[in-house]
Amino acid sequence: LKTCPQPSPVFTGRGNVITSMTEHFAEDLGKRHIYVLYGLGGAGKSQIAYKFVQTSQTEPKGSRFSEVFFVDATSPETIRTDMENIARVKCEGGETVEDALRWLADEKKEWLILFNNADDTSLNLSQYFPQCAHGNILITTRNPQLRRYAPKANHQVADMEPDEAKDLLIRIVDPPSKGPSHTNGDQALSLELGFFALAIVQAGAYIANTNISIDEYLKLYARCRGELLEEYKDQVQKVDDYEWTVYTTWIISFQRLSKEAAKFLQLCAFLHHDGISESIFEKGATQLASYHPALQDEAQHFEDARQFIDHFKSNRGDWDPLKFRKTVSEVQSYSLIDYDAPNQVYFIHPLVWEWTRTKMVSNTKVTCTTMQCILGMSVSSELKMEDFAFRRGLVRHIDSALADGKVTGSDIAERFGRVLGEAGRWDDAEALEDPVVGFRKESLGMDHPDTLTSIANLATIYLNQKRLEEAQELELIVMEGRRKVLGVNDPKTLAAMNNLASIYSRQGRWKEAKALHVEVLGTKRQVLGERHPSTLTSMSNLAWIYCKQGQLDEAEKLQSFVLESRTEEFGEQHPSTLAAMGHLATTLKKKGRAEDAGALE
Template sequence: MRLLRFDRSRGLVSTDFREKATPPYAILSHRWGDSEVLYEDLGRNTYKAKHGYRKIEFCAEQAAQDQLQYFWIDTCCIDKWNLRERSKAINSMFRWYKNATRCYVFLPDVSAATDASRSAWEASFRASEWFTRGWTLQELIAPVSVEFFSREGRRIGDKASLEPLVHEITGVPLEALRNCPLDDFTTAERKGWAKDRETSEKEDAVYCLLGIFNINLPMAYGEGVDKAWRRLQMELEAASSAPSIIPFSQNEQFVGRESQLAELEARLFGNKRATTMAIVGRAGTGKSQLALEVAHRTRQRNKNCSVFWIDASDMDSLYRSYASIAQKLSIPGWDDEKVDSRQLVKTHLSEKGEKQCLLVFDNTEDVSLGSSGISTGATHIVDYLPHSELCSVLFTTTNSDTAKRLAAPNVVELKEMTPSTAQRMLENHLTQELSTMEAQPLLHELSYLPLAIVQAAAYINARSITTQEYLSQMARERETVLERTSELPEDSPPRCGTMDPVTIAVLISLDQIRRDSELAAEYLFLAACIDRKDIPLDLLEASSPREREDAVKVLSRYALVTRRPAESALDLHQLVHRALRRWLQKLEYLDQWIESAIRWLREVFPDHNHNNRSKWRRLLPHTKYALSNRSDERDNGNGQDLAWKCAMALYYDGRWAEAEELFVQVMETRKTKLGADHPDTLTSMANLGVTYSVQGKEDKAEPLKKQVMEIRKTKLGTDHPSTLSSMANLASTYSNQGRWREAKELDVQTKLGTDHPSTLTSMANLASTYRNQGRWREAEELFVQVMETSKTKLGADHPDTLTSMANLAFTFKGLGRVTQAFSLMQDCCRQQEQVLGPRHPYTVSSQESLAAWRLEAMEISE
């Protein structure tokens, strides 16, 4: 849990208490506005310019009056770019409000002057929107102390003094307002408390009650209120059965695949032994829907079998899924940030027990998973499968080789649906009735492909047209596509794939969307130029949140996007993404929209300050995708600026090979456009040199660093900070090469202030030289100075501070102070895991050193 406090010299300070005892704190309950202070604003120190800062000031002042140093506000105490943190926060919210010493309700729509009587504010108090919203219900019930304040910051009263009035407004029983155990109330009673409350997302009418029911339920926006209620009811009824996580409702419109369904059910647990199986088929054939039906049927028919759904599209998604399982199973250590939840779950499920388990790995496109976050290389998915005769595994994939490698010979292949099954699917999705004669011509044109059927049905429902009218539109669209294609030059992109049914369905919907909402169409074009998964809504420009929301609803109506409100993001199906790109390419608009995407990404991509790591990790897949497809001829500088930002983020995330590739591109382009001695060119050369060094490529690093230093000496002078920084960089190379005399000669610590970054780098280089020469005492003195200065100027959790801790730990060990070395390195490892991540090279290196020290100690004791 992250808490805020005010520091006289530093202003608003955020402190993470994940590893510490949480101190008493106040908590704010409020309605979100359009200009709230966010977590990232704290790092940029731009929070005072936002309208929402007034609420922060109010909360801080009120907490101080109540002798509380710390306070919590959802807008800026949750890193919304960190999906793991965001998900955990949503599920922890009720507990956080319950544990708060004071809860302040800020009511901007209630005015109460200093001398105002109750009659002056009671009418607006009764009408306040705060009492009409879904999520504020738990904020009223959970805390013991709830105090209400007007927009002027005047205290109106608290939950106790205003009890009759609050009871009358909300209908919440007095016993619940007095914090009686919620188990004393029936499910129907608790459900009724939210009956007349509004939520931005319809499913939130259910999700806002999860804390009140003490239920942890994965959020599946788009499922609808009724399905969300059924899932909640299943969780309530399943208290005595095996715990499960299936984040999607059972598809009531599921049809067909009876033979494959029967085969999967029979073989997964047919002989009461674990089986590994895979469903394979091309995109859009309904693999995930078949797996979902298997998951729900397994849970319904075997109450002792746990079923866990895992998103295996990339390593970060896999990690989040395993973390949810660990929490659901209450495995000891599930909430420990140092623990790898994948190994935790694997070990737990591998232990012998009497209950069966089914793991469904959806979207497993490769046995090795990369990461959109931090990774030192691909990880084999098999490494995280439990070894148990009671745990069956089911994969879905479009890759037949992957299916065979994971599950051969137990592979179920999905092909096109039969005409009768396809008709049942169409009928289930349409709001109108139709006959076989009406349905089959359309289904034939749609190639009986489930995705195309769903999109066609969405369009027919949205426009209230007949299937024959849709067929006519398909014919017209095909003619239009052929005309456009015939007009292109002979060397234009190939035509293949332009006539597939998903493409035609997408283009039909796109034509209508452009008439309904030009902004919605622009969102689609932007989405076609970046990665198709986890598209943050913050990437979608709009004059107001409402305008953006309306445009996104248009896209949802035509089934072209999958909404992820819990992550404030969208997904596109890969076939939709491909169809949009091909359409833009054939009209010669693709380069233009890629440039627009790059321009906007350049604006929103953060600098490489380590406080921004969650944001850049989510934006890196989109940035790399856009940059890899850009046209150099169209680049007006935005591409190179974005490439540099991306490279810097990759460097600080330990993804050095990827950073090197981009730094080379940036350097060569700047040399051509700006000249070899331009400051920006020299900066990119210096960046590349340092990247070579951390990878041990000192033979490549040295000439670059020398060149940068000599040009800066000539252009800027020997004493210029940039020159001194390049001297420090070259000194580090000499030190790594064992050329300690030359490294010492380049020491610049007397040229600048003792706390300048170049000075700290130089001091660290010199300390390393002393250590390599066996001059341990001198090395210790310098490393201590570097560490303490870094703590003061950069912060205790800054990556450079942590590196200095590791260096000092090595020095302690060299001095024979083993206990002190162990303690410091353990602290360093713990903080590196939190700040850099468990797979960052520096974290891995520190952990390996610590493990080697332990092994060495064991051998000595023997």
């Protein structure tokens, strides 16, 4: 569950709007309040919101809000992700946006939802408002149309007041601990930057980092801007009046980055701008070290990724977090990326992200391909709680990595499809997996293990789309192919048999399903062991058939063993453990043991 980020340590001014917000949310306690901060990206809307939350939660009289929920409103997907996380944390058994909204509507307290960066003009944000007459909502957006949600409680965040802008610049350039060293030109530079908060912060960071004077920066800025205006004039003016000023500031800083730091920022532009974790790069590096694609044509894509990721390895060849953080810190020193300490992730301002992606990447295809490889290789099939959570966090990054075109490489497409399928986006998963099947059939042959894996993945997608006949047809191909190539006792062959049995169950073909499950379970016990996760899955599947056929004692015996084993291996809150609890509770209810079932629910 995300917490609201802290405001910048050099946050300055904006007292009038914070006072306005404080007064608005203090009126008529117990009733619904909505406030909208709108204006140009980078003007300081989010920082004002963060400062307001910080101030409200540290008042001498106590916290103004019972809880603060931070929601990334960049897109419907990011909103759903954060709302679903609220449901998982706050609602027992909750999983969906609807569960979260229902809980908020029933929670008659002074909670606050901060919808941050709700800039998409096609987004109907009100569908994510709880249906109740209480609670508090704060929105930051570039879209002035959202003022309709709060006609009398909104504020346009534009230029800073001249004195505030000057004070902000001086706070960055001359922190109190250093004493004054830059006293000339501060007003002139603030004016030159249009009193625009983000530009001032970045210019100040550059001055502080390079130890030049404000006057020297002014000369450099004027010279650089003159060159860029002619080059970017037409496109920049389409955005807004101040965009070119900010771009100039960013380019000056970008040119000071080392090759590795600049490459890192460029790669991050093909992820989502928020929630960029070190784990993506670390896990990607681990998998890349030993990965060899089946098709030689795809090898170069991974080689480019390896060359970049090797910069963050120690002499022993393992991941070196100090090297990674040193590179990121270099980018941070120019305010081109920032760190969200409570959530332990990095984030890039959306305008910086867009500028990097569209203006500062010389070869979009190669850069996007490299990031796709790193991102794809970070995907594992592990079943621990933290693995599920990590893959959920990748969905928005995969969407961003795919935004500019097709995925690079069949294995990366397969891994992306796995994540999207796990998130319930089966149609998107099919769009990725279906071409992989055709490509591997042609390139590797029908009986190649990778081809059979892609067919099995597509069968799973069909199954979840309730396309049972098509799923059965594909799974039969996989089962026969693996028996032929791998043998009857290979775990992948057994997995195919198990999947086919599950399809038979969905079709109501209980006799055939039971026969396959019994055969699979017997073999898995011998080959994998009694408590192997795959063996436990087969036990659970067979128990479900027993339950359907009224063999409740047999079902209870298997389900109890599965629950005990999964609790020991994964813990009580793991999705697999919770599923086992639910299955056993269902069986106990059928046996008339409602009290025992209730203890599990």
